[in-house]
Amino acid sequence: MDLSIIIVNxxxxxxxxxxVESVxxxxxxxxxxxxxxxxxxxDGSFESLQKTFFKESENGKIKxxxxxxxxxFAQANNVAIKRANSDYVLLLNSDTQVVGDxxxxxxxYMKNHPDTGVLGCKVLxxxxxxxxxxxxxxxEFSVSFYRMTGLSKLFPKSERFGRYNLTYLDEDDTYEVDCVMGAFMLLRSSTIEKVGLLDEKFFMYGxxxxxxxxIKAAGWKIIYYSEAQIIHYKGSSNSKKQNKRMIHEFYRAMYIFYNKHYREDYPMITTLATYMGIWSICQFKLFKNYITR
Known part of the structure; x- marks a missing residue:
């Protein structure tokens, strides 16, 4: 098999x-x-999907x-990755639509750029x-600081302040980045074999x-590829009903990532400032969500 596409419902x-139909x-x-x-x-959605795509399931197109x-999310994808027998694996969110070719x-692109470990497309x-x-x-600390203080929004075209979402780069170009989003991640199976599966300590973010x-630390390139597109119906899924849980998991992911990759590289005062920043913004978001409701 050339490609295995994994969709979590x-x-x-x-x-x-x-x-599924867009594919x-x-x-x-x-x-x-x-x-x-x-x-x-x-809610019966799984049974409904089985019924809807019964024919494709019978011929092995859908498993x-x-x-x-x-x-x-990480654990669910890992279950399928372990079963997949293909040269490439695509993680595709259930609230997306694949556009055209x-x-x-x-x-x-992946077949013609063997140094690319992960490809993310243009997500609209x-x-x-x-x-x-x-x-x-x-x-990293400076990138997150500019984001949390609002400097990235004030100066989106600044190469210094706009690094969080790379807003100073042309969205219609193709280039190497640090990371792409899990809504569309195309990977080589050989890359996964080398670096391992998704870290299941992250529940739904990070x-x-x-x-x-x-993957980048292992020597592969992460590519933002603008010539391929999907539509992301962000916030349209049923998980939107779990706003409190989503907020908690978003900031919990920040904590896990910092501890895993950056804690040893920064002095204790920076670590304490990072913890305080994560906790403070999380509490503010939870309070704002409570007031809004």
Whole structure:
């Protein structure tokens, strides 16, 4: 098999159905299969997906996996990665839609650039604007500081202050970055064999940044490839109902990533400042969410 596409479902039947169909409705010049991994949905969405794509399941095009409990996005993807037998693996969010020949272009780039370990495409929001999270720098102290203090928003075209989402770079160019987003990550299986699976300590945020960090450290390039596109219906999934949990996991991921990759490189005062910053902003976001509700 050339490509295995992994889509994680959690109570998002319509969105997941649309994502799968956006792949199936295109003609692809390579062999592929799709793994739909359900994270213990209780709304019947998994059964509905099995019924909808029964024919594709019977001929082996789609493989269904049902997790008995929800242990997070990273764990669900790892389950399918372990079963996949292909040269390339694509992580594709269940709230996305593949546009045109996105997969063909992406596969062609990977095959012609053997030093690329991960490729992320241009990710557009439904209104046509770029999902800024699709190309990023690693969240080292200075990058995160500029982001948290709002300097990155005040000076988006500054190479110094705009590093968080690389807003000073042209979104229509292709170039090497630190990391791309988990909504669309195309990897070589040989890369995964070398660096290992997604870190399951991350529940639903940060696992993509951590993976890119390890892959880049192993000598592979991380590429933002603007000539391939998907639409990301960000915030449209059922997980939006879990705002408090999402906020907690977002800042928990920051804590895990810092401890794993940066703690030993900074003095204690910087570490304490980082912890305080993460905790303070998390509490502010939780309070804001409570007031809004």
């Amino acid at each position: 959690f109570e998002t039947f319509e969105m997941t159905k649309q994502t 199936l409705n295109q003609s692809h010049p390579f062999d592929y299969d799709i793994y739909v991994v359900d994270n213990a949905s209780s 269904f996996i049902q997790n008995p409990e929800n242990k997070g 996105c997969l063909e272009r992406s596969m062609h 929001l439904p209104d046509g604007n770029l999902d800024k999270a699709c190309r990023r720098s690693f969240p 696992e993509d940044i951590d993976w890119c960090y390890r």
